[in-house]
Amino acid sequence: MIGESRPGTAPHRHESWNYWRPSDSHIVELGTVRGLDVALPVHFHEEDQVTFVLSGRRRFVIDGQLFAVAPGQGMHIPARTPHHSLSEPSEIVCINLYTPAGAYAARDLISDLARQWRRVGQIGWPELTTIAEDHRCVAGNIPDPAGTLAGTDLRETVEQAAQRAGMSREGFSRRFRKHHGMPPHAFWLLEKLNDARRLLRRGEPIAGVAAETGFADQSHLGRCFRRVFGVTPGRYRAG
Structure with a gap:
C-alpha cells in the first residue's frame, strides 16, 4: 500500500526514488518518491508523466510558471515537456506514472485517483494500475515543435x-x-x-x-x- 507517513516517524532527510514496471499493464513504469530533498534539475521524459501527491506537497516549474500539487491532487506533464521540481520543507510522498505519449486520459485518471484517495486514504498498486487501465486510449504521438x-x-x-x-x-x-x-x-x-x-x-x-x-x-x-x-x-x- 502507498499511504501517508505513520505518526511519529521521522522524515527522510534525502529523497528516495523507487521504480516498478508492471508486467500486466501498458504503463511504462511506476515510481514513488518520499523525502524532503525532492528537487530535480530541468529535464523531460519521452513518456507522459502523471504525478499524484499522497502527503506533503510537490512543486514543479514549467516554462517559468510554478505549479503546486497538494495531497489528493495530481498533475499531468506531457511527454518531452521540460520541467524541474523544488525541495520541500516537510516530507512528501507521491507516485509517478509514466505512460506512452497520448495513450491515457490523464485528467480523468487523476480524478479517479483523487476519488480513491478521498474514499480510503491510500492507494494500493492493484488499484493504481486498474484505475490507470480504465483510462487507456489509443496511443498518440506528440509532434516535435522544433x-x-x-x-x-x-x-x-x-x-x-x-x-x-x-x-x-x-x-x-x-x-x-x-x-x-x-x-x-x-x-x-x-x-x-x-x-x-x-x-x-x-x-x-x-x-x-x-x-x-x-x-x-x-x-x-x-x-x-x-x-x-x-x-x-x-x-x-x-x-
Whole structure:
C-alpha cells in the first residue's frame, strides 16, 4: 500500500526514488518518491508523466510558471515537456506514472485517483494500475515543435548542427531554446539520458548503455543519471 507517513516517524532527510514496471499493464513504469530533498534539475521524459501527491506537497516549474500539487491532487506533464521540481520543507510522498505519449486520459485518471484517495486514504498498486487501465486510449504521438532541430545527431557540436540547418550558431541556439526551453547541449544530454532509461528498463548492462548512448564511461553516465532522475542507473535498472 502507498499511504501517508505513520505518526511519529521521522522524515527522510534525502529523497528516495523507487521504480516498478508492471508486467500486466501498458504503463511504462511506476515510481514513488518520499523525502524532503525532492528537487530535480530541468529535464523531460519521452513518456507522459502523471504525478499524484499522497502527503506533503510537490512543486514543479514549467516554462517559468510554478505549479503546486497538494495531497489528493495530481498533475499531468506531457511527454518531452521540460520541467524541474523544488525541495520541500516537510516530507512528501507521491507516485509517478509514466505512460506512452497520448495513450491515457490523464485528467480523468487523476480524478479517479483523487476519488480513491478521498474514499480510503491510500492507494494500493492493484488499484493504481486498474484505475490507470480504465483510462487507456489509443496511443498518440506528440509532434516535435522544433522539427529537424531536435533530430540532430547527438555527437554533433552546436556549430555542426547549425551548419547542417543552414543557420548561424547563435541563430540556431536561439531558435532551439525558443522551441525547447533549453540550449541544444542540455537538450541533447537529456535525449541521451532518456535513451539510457529505455535501455536500462530492458536490462542492458550499465557499461554497455553508457557506451551506446555516448557517455565517456559508466561513472559519467551514473553522475548525470543520478543528478537528473534522482536514482543511480543500477537501482533504476533493478526496478
